[in-house]
Amino acid sequence: MTTPSLNDVVEAAHELWPVSLAQDWDASGLVSGHPDAPVDRVLFAVDAVQGTAREAIDAECQLLITHHPLLMRGASFLPSSNDKGRVLHTLIEGGCGLLASHTNADSMLGGVSDALIEACGVESARPLGDPEGETGIGRVGDLPHETTLGDLARRLASVLVPTAGGLRVAGPKDGTVRRVAVCGGAGDSLFDEVRHAGADVYVTADLRHHPASEARERALIDGGAPYLIDCSHFASEELWLAHGARMLQENLAGKGFEVEILLSSVNTDPWDFVIVPEDVPVSASTDPEGSGYAR
Ligand SMILES: [Zn+2]
Structure with a gap:
């Protein structure tokens, strides 16, 4: 078993989730990274945010694979002082590439x-x-x-x-x-x-x-x-991380490549708490077969 290059891992990912299956408006693919750099550890996450970028660097990963593209709507300015630029700088300075597998991974x-x-x-x-x-x-x-x-x-x-x-x-x-x-x-x-x-x-x-x-x-x-x-959008897609990681690991192993694949433990759902109106009278549902939840 040998250590693959970043390009070997990207090729394997694109065999599993062909970019041709991505929607026209999508931005799936390799965002950053040196194609020739060796990759022995990969982190899978739903979102490319500062928390998962730091997690990848702290775990000494050379590639972060996310479901959501960091630059879905394009970007002209990426200084480390803006939100997207900060994520990209963290990854590049930490020697970690970034790959997005979005609607191609939805479709397959x-x-x-x-x-x-x-x-x-x-x-x-x-x-x-x-x-x-x-x-x-x-x-x-x-x-x-x-x-x-x-x-x-x-x-x-x-x-x-x-x-x-x-x-x-x-x-x-x-x-x-x-x-x-x-x-x-x-x-x-x-x-x-x-x-x-x-x-x-x-x-x-x-x-x-x-x-x-x-x-x-x-x-x-x-x-x-x-x-x-x-x-939760995040929770509905987080389930895929284990599936995706297993498929990628098997594909690479079949080619004689050894890679450790980690699953992110950062919860990137943006919400922190909810207030449920326990003491507020709940009006009857307008649905005659309804559950009685407030509308
Ligand atoms: Zn999504």
Whole structure:
């Protein structure tokens, strides 16, 4: 077994998550680093922020692989005094490269939404946007046994990394669920696909008021489903880190390369605490089958 170069690791990552599968607006790929530099330790994280950059340097990693691109919307100025520049300077000065595997890792089999739907208990899933294909955004599949919305939410809460906001659920706690649709990260553009797939529940993150409210209003006309489970964007994607690390390690080992791959333990969910209105009377839900949560 030999030590790979940074370029060897990037090539392996791009075999697993081809950049050709990334969306046009995305910025997946190698952000910084010397292609010829040897890499014997890699850190996997969801976000390229100062906390994970420091974590990579402190653990003596030569490559940080993140799901979210640091420079998604481009940048003209990267002095160490601005937020993005500080992260990049930390990495470059610490001798650590940066690679982003974003919508290409969402799309590929074994990707971000596969990890999320597996955590829901679904054993076999297909892409939500392209049911015939093998790649694409989101996943849908059936649970081996029917369960309730409340139990599925509790199961997810027990496997997702804990975050301040927890989970928000729309629908009756005892509502029956069997077909589960998921999209790791912000998935409010996929409601048509979720309905088309006949999902009983949609698990995603960052659901805003209007898309969520409109989806529930429409679901009530259609009989109540799909219910919604809204989790932390970070937590919904953090599940993938272990999958991604294992796939990369196996790919490299198959080529005779030895690399240690670490998973970030920095929680990059931006929220720190929530106030739950325990003592405030909660108005009845407008949903006749609703859970009674305040709207
Ligand atoms: Zn994301």
